[in-house]
Amino acid sequence: AEVEETLKRIQAHKGVIATIVVNAEGIPIRTTLDNSTTVQYAGLLHQLIMKARSTVRDIDPQNDLTFLRIRSKKHEIMVAPDKEYLLIAIQNPCE
Amino acid sequence: MEIIYVYTRKRSEFGRPCSFSDRPAKVNVDIPPDPSMASDFVLRNPVDSYVQHTSDMSEHEVNTERVEVESRGVNHVEGGWPKDINPQEVEQTIRFRKKVEKDEHYINTITHLGTLMEHCVKQNNAINIYEEYFGEEEVAEVEDEPPSAKTINVISKLTSFFNVLLSKRDPNITKRTATHLSWHPDTCKKLAVAYSSLEFQQNTKDMSFDSYIWDLENPNKPELVLKPLSPLVSLEYNPKDSHVLVGGCYNGQMAYWDTRKGGLPVEVSTVEVSHRDPVYGAIWLQSKTGTECFSASTDGQVLWWDIRKLSEPTETLVLDVTRKGLLENALGAVTLEFEPTMPTKFMVGTEQGIVIACNRKAKTPPEKITSTYSGHHGPVYALARNPFYPKIFLTVGDWTARIWSEETKESSIMWTKYHLSYLTDGCWSTVRPAVFFTTRSDGTLDVWDFLFKQNDPSLSLKVCDEPLSSLRLQDNGCVVGCGSKLGTVTLLEISSGLCTLQRNEKTLATAMFERETKREKILEARHRELRLKERARSEAQETEVEEKPVESPHEVLNRARREFFEVIEVELQRRAQAETQRLRGKVPGTGRTQPQHSLRWGRGHGSASLFQVKDRAGEEAAAQGEESQLLKDKEEEEEEKDAA
Numbered sequence: 001a002e003v004e005e006t007l008k009r010i011q012a013h014k015g016v017i018a019t020i021v022v023n024a025e026g027i028p029i030r031t032t033l034d035n036s037t038t039v040q041y042a043g044l045l046h047q048l049i050m051k052a053r054s055t056v057r058d059i060d061p062q063n064d065l066t067f068l069r070i071r072s073k074k075h076e077i078m079v080a081p082d083k084e085y086l087l088i089a090i091q092n093p094c095e
Numbered sequence: 096m097e098i099i100y101v102y103t104r105k106r107s108e109f110g111r112p113c114s115f116s117d118r119p120a121k122v123n124v125d126i127p128p129d130p131s132m133a134s135d136f137v138l139r140n141p142v143d144s145y146v147q148h149t150s151d152m153s154e155h156e157v158n159t160e161r162v163e164v165e166s167r168g169v170n171h172v173e174g175g176w177p178k179d180i181n182p183q184e185v186e187q188t189i190r191f192r193k194k195v196e197k198d199e200h201y202i203n204t205i206t207h208l209g210t211l212m213e214h215c216v217k218q219n220n221a222i223n224i225y226e227e228y229f230g231e232e233e234v235a236e237v238e239d240e241p242p243s244a245k246t247i248n249v250i251s252k253l254t255s256f257f258n259v260l261l262s263k264r265d266p267n268i269t270k271r272t273a274t275h276l277s278w279h280p281d282t283c284k285k286l287a288v289a290y291s292s293l294e295f296q297q298n299t300k301d302m303s304f305d306s307y308i309w310d311l312e313n314p315n316k317p318e319l320v321l322k323p324l325s326p327l328v329s330l331e332y333n334p335k336d337s338h339v340l341v342g343g344c345y346n347g348q349m350a351y352w353d354t355r356k357g358g359l360p361v362e363v364s365t366v367e368v369s370h371r372d373p374v375y376g377a378i379w380l381q382s383k384t385g386t387e388c389f390s391a392s393t394d395g396q397v398l399w400w401d402i403r404k405l406s407e408p409t410e411t412l413v414l415d416v417t418r419k420g421l422l423e424n425a426l427g428a429v430t431l432e433f434e435p436t437m438p439t440k441f442m443v444g445t446e447q448g449i450v451i452a453c454n455r456k457a458k459t460p461p462e463k464i465t466s467t468y469s470g471h472h473g474p475v476y477a478l479a480r481n482p483f484y485p486k487i488f489l490t491v492g493d494w495t496a497r498i499w500s501e502e503t504k505e506s507s508i509m510w511t512k513y514h515l516s517y518l519t520d521g522c523w524s525t526v527r528p529a530v531f532f533t534t535r536s537d538g539t540l541d542v543w544d545f546l547f548k549q550n551d552p553s554l555s556l557k558v559c560d561e562p563l564s565s566l567r568l569q570d571n572g573c574v575v576g577c578g579s580k581l582g583t584v585t586l587l588e589i590s591s592g593l594c595t596l597q598r599n600e601k602t603l604a605t606a607m608f609e610r611e612t613k614r615e616k617i618l619e620a621r622h623r624e625l626r627l628k629e630r631a632r633s634e635a636q637e638t639e640v641e642e643k644p645v646e647s648p649h650e651v652l653n654r655a656r657r658e659f660f661e662v663i664e665v666e667l668q669r670r671a672q673a674e675t676q677r678l679r680g681k682v683p684g685t686g687r688t689q690p691q692h693s694l695r696w697g698r699g700h701g702s703a704s705l706f707q708v709k710d711r712a713g714e715e716a717a718a719q720g721e722e723s724q725l726l727k728d729k730e731e732e733e734e735e736k737d738a739a
Contacts, residue, residue, distance in 0.1 A: 003202050006209035013216045021205060048589060071225070072187035072614050078215050080208040085201065087208040093219045 003030075015092040017075060022046060022086040029085070041077075045088055049081045186285050190502055193594045273578025275329040276567035285318065286310050286576055291345050291373075300366030306330060306342065308354065311586070323350050328373045334386035334435075341392050341402060343374025364405040370394050376431025380437050391443055393427030397453070412450060414443060414464070426451070427652075432478040434485055440465075442488065444475030452492055452501070467475035468499055470507050477521040483528035483601065487608050496533050496543070500612040510613035511543070512550065520566040520577075526596055528604040534577055535706050536562035542589065546603050560583050696739045 008059040011019050012034060021030040031038040051063040068078040071093075080087040110192035134441035154164075182185045195201055207261075271290040279285035287308045307326045321327070325346040333339040341351045342360075346530040347370030350360035372391035380387040380399075389399040398408035400473045414426045426445040433441045439456040448471035454466050481487040486501045487508075494514045497507035516537040524530035527546040541552035558577055624678045 001360065003205045003209075006206055008214075010212055010216060013213070013218050019212075023175075023195065027175040027191075029201075032615060033098060034712055067215065069215065077218060078212060080211045080215075082204045082208055083205050085208070087205065087212055089212050089216060091219055092215055093223055 003094060010089055013091075017090045018088075019090075020088040021087075022044055022088065024084045025058055026041060042086075042092075045077070046086065049079055053081065110310050118615065124485065138522060140178070141396060155299070158630065162672060205234050221434055225513065226674075231685070239428055242487060265520060267577060271326070271582050272564045272580045273582050274565055275327070275331075275576055276330045276565050276576050278567060278576070280332050280334045280568050280570075286311065286586075287321075287330050287332060287582070289327035289330035289342060290582055305358075308340075309584070319354055321352055321360075322360045323360055325350070328375055329377045330389075331377055331379055331388075333379050333385060333388075333494035337377075337388055339402070341377050341379065341388050342537060343370075343377040343392070345373045347371050347392060347394070349377065349388075349390055349398075349400055349405060362401065362405045368398075368407045370396060370398065375429050376443075377431045378431050378441075379435065381435045389431070389433070390429040390442070391428035393429060393446055395427055397428065397431070397443060399455075410455075412453065412455075414445065429474045429476060430478045432480060432488070436479045436485060442478055443482075444478040444490060444492070446474040448472055448492060449476060450475055450478060450488075450499070463669065466501075466504050468507075470497055470499075473517075476519055477533075479522045480532075481523050481528060482525055483604070484608060489523060490530055491519055491533055492519045494518060496521050498533070498545075498611075500507070500608065500615070502617040503612060503619060505622070506615060508550070508608070508615045509545070517562075518562055522568050525570055529607065530576060532566055532568065533565045534558075538579065539564055540575070540577055540587070541564070546600065554589075556587070557588070559583060 007019055007021070007030060010016060018031070018033045020028055020033065020038055020041055022028050022045070024047045026042050028038045028042045033041070037051055048070075049065070049068060052068055056065045058061050068079045068081065070079075075090055075092045078089045078091065080089075096498050102329055133209070137489055157508055176182050176188070176191070182188060183658070239463075271292045273288050274291050276288040277287045277289075279287070285308055287306070289306045291306075304323055306321045306323065308319040308321065310318040314351075321330075323342060325344040325348065327342040327350075328345055329343040333341065339353045340349060340354070341349065345350055346366070348366060349364040349369060351362055352358075353361050361368050370390065371394040371609045372392045374390045374392045377388060377389040378390075379385075384401075384403075386402045387399065388402060389397060391397045395414045397414060399410040401410050412427055426447050426449060428443045429446050430444040431441065432444070440452065440454050443451045443453065445451065448469060450468040450470075452466045452468070468490075471490065471492035475490050475492040477489070477491035479489045481489065488499050490497050490499060490507070494517060495511050496518055497510040499507045502707045511533075514535060516535045517534055519534050521531060521533040524532065526542075531543050531545075533541045533543065535541065538557055538561055540556045540558050540563065542554040542556075543549075544553040547553055558611040559579050559581075560584075563579050566575065567577075568575045574588050576584055576586045576626055588683060699723075
C-alpha cells in the first residue's frame with residue numbers, strides 16, 4: 001500500500017512520463033509502460049547502473065552510486081539504484 | 096651421458112687482434128681409387144646423362160585451415176526469471192510479481208528510493224538548470240586598458256657591478272651591436288643574437304667575434320656560444336630544422352652551425368665566391384631538403400646557397416636596376432625579404448632607398464628584377480611583408496616607415512610622419528593585420544596600430560638610451576625582442592590588446608588597404624596624364640626661351656643655405672612657443688610632448704589637396720616649414736649644382 005502510494009505520487013508529478021521498478025535480475029516488477037519498452041529500459045539501464053556503480057567504486061572504494069540522471073534531448077531518465085532493486089522514472093523537464 | 100664442452104681463454108688474451116696469414120693449399124685426405132670394388136658394379140655403356148642450366152625449383156602446396164562460417168539466428172527470450180516460471184505464462188509472471196511486492200524488503204527499498212526520486216523530480220520541475228539564461232550577449236569591448244608593454248627580460252652584455260636580476264653578464268669589454276635576432280622556431284624560448292660592430296673599420300683587436308644563443312630561462316649564461324671566423328651580421332634559425340642556423344659574416348662569408356655539434360661552424364663558404372661586403376640579409380628558403388638559403392649584401396649581389404655545399408653558391412643575381420647585370424651599377428642590398436607562400440619571389444631593400452622585387456624563376460638574368468619601388472631617402476633598413484596580406488609590405492628607412500602595395504610602384508600607399516630620429520628596424524605583428532613595430536635610433540620602440548591611429552604610434556616605449564638596432568617578434572605575437580647598439584637585448588611583452596585579433600579587424604584592414612591602393616592608383620593615373628600633357632606641350636613649345644635666370648652654382652648654394660636656416664629658425668621658435676605654453680600650463684591642442692611636426696599624414700585634407708600632396712616638394716617646403724622636406728630640396732639643388 002505504501003509502495004502504491006509512493007509510486008502514484010511520483011507518477012503524478014508534472015512531466016513524469018513513466019515509472020518502472022526493476023529487481024536485481026532485471027525483471028520489471030512494476031511499470032506504467034508497455035511490456036516491450038519496459039523490458040528494454042530495464043535491461044539497458046540495469047547494465048548502465050552496474051557500470052556506473054563500478055566506476056564510482058573503482059575511483060574510491062568507500063564511495064557508492066546514489067543516483068543517476070541521464071538528460072537527453074527529449075527527456076530525462078532518472079534511476080535510483082539500490083542493492084536489489086532499481087527505481088526508474090522518465091520525466092520531461094519543462095522547457 | 097652428458098657431453099660438456101669447456102672453452103677457456105686467458106683474460107689477458109681477450110681482444111687480441113687476429114692476424115690472418117696466407118698459406119698454400121694443403122691436401123688433407125687423399126683417397127685413391129680401389130679397383131677391387133669395381134667388381135660390385137656393372138659397366139654401362141653408353142650412359143645417358145643430361146645437364147640443364149636452370150635453377151632448381153620444387154613444387155609445394157600450402158593450404159590454410161579453412162574457417163567455417165555459418166549463419167545462425169539468435170532468439171532472445173526474456174531472462175532473469177527464476178527457473179520455475181515460464182515468462183510466456185502471464186499468470187505465472189503476475190503471481191511472481193505479486194509475491195515480490197509483498198516482500199518487506201521491497202517495500203522499504205521502494206519507499207526510500209521513492210523519496211529520493213521525488214526530490215529529483217521536484218528539482219527538475221522547479222528549475223531547468225540547462226536553460227539559456229542570458230541570450231546571445233555581445234562580448235563587451237573590454238579594451239579600456241591602454242596599450243602597454245612590459246619588459247620581461249633584459250639580456251645585457253654590459254659588465255657592471257650591480258647585480259641586475261635579469262641582465263646577462265658577459266666577459267666582453269667592448270660592446271657590440273646586436274645586429275640580428277632570431278627566435279627558435281619551435282619553442283620560442285631560445286633566441287639567437289648576432290653581435291657585430293657595424294661601424295666602418297671600428298673593429299678593435301680585443302673585440303670578440305662570438306654570437307650567442309640565449310635561453311630565456313637562464314639569463315646568466317648564454318646557452319651556446321657561436322664562434323665564427325668573423326663577426327656575424329645576420330643569423331637565422333632554419334624553420335624546418337631547429338638545430339641548424341645560418342649566419343652571414345662581416346667579411347661576406349656564409350657559415351652554418353648545428354647546435355648539436357657545438358659552437359664552431361660546420362661549414363663556411365669559400366672567400367672567393369662569397370660576398371665582398373658584410374652579409375646583411377640571410378634567409379632560409381622553402382625547399383624539400385630544407386637546406387637552401389640565400390643572402391644579400393651591400394656589394395650588390397644576391398647569392399643562393401645550399402648549405403650542404405657552401406663552396407660555391409648555386410645561383411647569383413646582380414642587383415643592377417638597369418638590368419644589364421653589371422656589378423658597377425649594382426645597388427647594395429641592406430635587407431632581404433622572403434615570404435614562404437610565394438617561393439619564387441623575393442624582395443631586396445637597398446642602400447639607395449629603392450626596393451627591388453625579384454623573381455627567382457625568370458628565364459634570363461635581366462628579367463629577374465621585376466619591379467622597383469623607390470621612396471626612401473636613405474637605406475631601407477627593414478622590409479617585411481604583411482603576413483595576412485602578402486601584397487602589402489612595410490619598409491623602414493631614413494626617418495619614416497612606409498607601407499607599399501605591390502601594384503603601385505610609384506609610391507607607397509601609406510606612410511608615417513617624419514620622425515626626429517632614424518628608424519632602424521621594423522616588422523609586422525603576426526596576429527593583427529594592421530599592427531607593426533618600429534625601432535628608432537633614440538632607443539624607443541613604437542607600436543603602430545593603423546586601424547586605430549595613424550598619426551602617432553599607439554604605443555611608444557623608451558627601451559634604452561642607446562639606439563636600437565634590431566627587432567624581432569616572436570611567433571605568438573606577444574613577445575618582442577629588440578637589440579641595441581651596445582649589445583643589450585630587451586624582451587618585452589605586449590599587452591593583450593595589441594596582440595589579440597579584434598572582431599572585425601581583418602575586414603577593416605582589408606578595406607583600408609584597398610582604399611589606399613585605389614587612391615594611389617588614381618593618383619598615378621592622374622600623374623601620368625599630367626606628364627603626357629606636359630611633354631606634348633613642351634614639344635610644341637620648343638622654341639620658347641627659358642625665362643628663369645640661370646643661377647650660378649654659388650648662388651644656388653647660398654640660397655639653399657639661407658632657406659634652410661630660415662626654416663630652422665621658424666621651427667625653433669615654434670618649439671620655444673610650445674615650451675612656454677606648456678610651462679604656462681595650457682594644453683596646446685593635443686598636448687603632445689613631441690615637438691609638432693606638421694601633421695602631414697600624407698592623406699591630404701579634403702579632396703582638393705589630394706593632388707597637391709604629390710606636387711613637387713620644393714613648392715610646399717617654404718609653406719610647410721618642414722626641415723626634412725627642405726633637406727631633400729637642398730639635395731636636389733646640390734645635384735643640380737653638380738650637374739651644372
